[in-house]
Amino acid sequence: MIISTPPVDDVRGHAADMYADDIAEDGFVFGHTRAMAVNPEAHEAFLALIRAIVPSIGVRVYEAATLGAARAIGSGHCLLAHGRKSLRADVVDEKGLSSFAHGDDSGFDDAERAVIRYAEKLSSDPGSMTDADTVALREAGFSDRQIVDITLAAGARNHFSRSLLALAVPLDEVPGLEPSLARSLVEAARAGGERRPTADR
Template sequence: MIVIPPAPDEVEGHAADMYASDLAADGFVFGHTRAMALNPEAHAAFEALVRAVVPSIGVRVFELATLGAARGIRSSHCLLAHGRKTLRAGVMDEHQLTRLGRDYRDADLDAADVAVMAYAEKLSTDAAAMTDADSQALRDVGFTDRQIVDITLAAAVRNYFSRSLLALAVPRDAVPGIDGELEEALLTPCS
């Protein structure tokens, strides 16, 4: 890791809450948490943006936009972490998530789910090439303009976080509950 993260006894406030959350859930502090604890105010702002977009699109669409963006960025950190969040939130089961990791277009997702992932992936790989047709594709499967903005923000916030981890060379931790075939499938776009 390019930066030296604070030790558990050096954090307070939001950073201490970040560490405590990881410790309570998994028994250790993830590398991405340690890196982001260097600027807890930025992390809190990131979390506030996530909380602002989820109500209009729901957890399922948020996680699909996140996975689509992480796929485009080739962020193994976020593919694994949000694969686990997708399972824990009951968005889909392990079998379907494995299929999504290999090819979301062939994972028995409905047209709206595929459109969200394709949109987020394109935003993450070639945002400058996006046109009205990309937004229209979301509108055509039933999303409102507010939801299109929030899908865009969900994918963009994933770009912010994932690209930060990549730029800082934050090592990827093993994600409890994601291993074997599922891990391999989720990391397929990262190969």
């Protein structure tokens, strides 16, 4: 990452809160936090969007959409961070998360698996999406508002994950994840990255 990020001693306002949250939680400031702190107003707006999305769908569905999008995009940052969040929120257990890293979503319930598939398609081939994709969510029991918010959750993850990838933000170790599980999530990100289209393919 070649952009200059705000030093810890110089941050103010929301950027200071971003740094303080990381330090309180993990004892250091993550690279992705430093990158987003270059424009703290944009990060604050991103958090406001997430706060507007989660109430209708709940944490479990939000994390399913986030993980599905992150795997398709190939975002190690978001797979590690939201893998840990999903474990802590009892969205999925370590075995289920490890299986997810290897392409097996059986650790999630039927509705959550539908969300993962939807978020993956949105993140990898949105131009091919049709009403059938929305119908699949409706058949999984989601309301119109929830379908819109699932879409916004996956779209928001695309914004955040792809921004970090574009800026080549270094991948930090996320404390609290069992090492072999963390490696599996990073490998899943690499596999997703290899599937991303490039100008050479």
